[in-house]
Amino acid sequence: MGVAMEASILQLAIPLAGSPVGGTSSTSLADVSRSQECRTVLEEELREMVRGKNDDLKHDLDQLSISRYT
Structure with a gap:
């Protein structure tokens, strides 16, 4: 589940990071470098x-498993 969620978040966010700043259509090498x-x-x-959320979920599941048997 974590990998799929990470992939879907990145698919949504990456186009935003690559869009031109200020609405201009001309792109300089500096703009491309900054965008990359x-x-x-953003990816990192x-x-x-997502890793943090997965860790939280794993912890919650562990707690549920422990409480279920005690």
């Missing part, structure tokens, strides 16, 4: 967020 850097940072932040 932004995309990379989203991966960390």
Whole structure:
């Protein structure tokens, strides 16, 4: 479930990171480089967020399993 959720979040977010800034259609090499850097940072932040949520869910499931048998 975690990988699928991560993939769907990235599919939604990546086009946003690659869209032109200020609504201009001309793209310079600096704009492309900045956009790629932004995309990379966004991907990492989203991966960390999803990992954190998965860890929280695993912890909750462990707690439920423990309480069910005690």
